[in-house]
Amino acid sequence: MSASAMKMGQPAPASHIEAEAEIGHHLLRKADRLLGWVIDIPCAVLVLAEVALILVSVIARSVFNTPLVWSDEIIGLMFLWLTMFGAANALRRQDHMRMTTLVSRLPPVWRARMNAIGVAAPALMLALLIGPACQYAANQWYVQTPALGLPDSFRAGAMPVGRG
Structure with missing residues (x-):
């Protein structure tokens, strides 16, 4: 040992x-x-x-x-x-919203399957959206915020960072 x-x-x-x-x-x-x-x-x-x-x-x-x-x-x-960042943290801790009331009433085998789907579905959605979110953030570089004149990519960049 x-x-x-x-x-x-x-x-x-x-x-x-x-x-x-x-x-x-x-x-x-x-x-x-x-x-x-x-x-x-x-x-x-x-x-x-x-x-x-x-x-x-x-x-x-x-x-x-x-x-x-x-x-x-x-x-x-x-x-x-x-x-x-909060959404990414909730997803990492598996505290994101899902239908736990219905899933908890299922038999253990189906509960495990539904929990797996509950993790896989958001991951798939985030994977599909990461490319368009990055492209949108890059395209927003030319748009400026009204008061500070910052590139709008600072706002739009939150989406791909939170999804990544």
């Missing part, structure tokens, strides 16, 4: 194939954790920045009677990115 398996209270793998599968699962778990950090950190930063900017914008508008025209544009842009 290996030392790491003894520490964790698990038996050592019985064969070379099982050992490789265990290594593969370990690498997948590490990749999933890394992807979680890549998604969660921008989400946290966006939430904090959005709350701060909304607070500053409300104070400027209400207290000083000087609205920050550009703030609405940035707030909408940040909210869109936050929505896309």
Whole structure:
């Protein structure tokens, strides 16, 4: 029995194939954790920045009677990115919306099949939309936002990033 398996209270793998599968699962778990950090950190930063900017914008508008025209544009842009990162995070954690009420009433064999379809269907949809979303974002480079004059690709780019 290996030392790491003894520490964790698990038996050592019985064969070379099982050992490789265990290594593969370990690498997948590490990749999933890394992807979680890549998604969660921008989400946290966006939430904090959005709350701060909304607070500053409300104070400027209400207290000083000087609205920050550009703030609405940035707030909408940040909210869109936050929505896309949140959707990617929900899909990664398998917390996306689906018909769990109906699926939970099915026999176990059909429940497993429907859960597999519930994961595969959004993945297929996202795979089909990634190309058009990237093309749309690239085409929006020439369009500018009204207040800041930023390329609209900053807004349109949220779709392919959230889908990727």
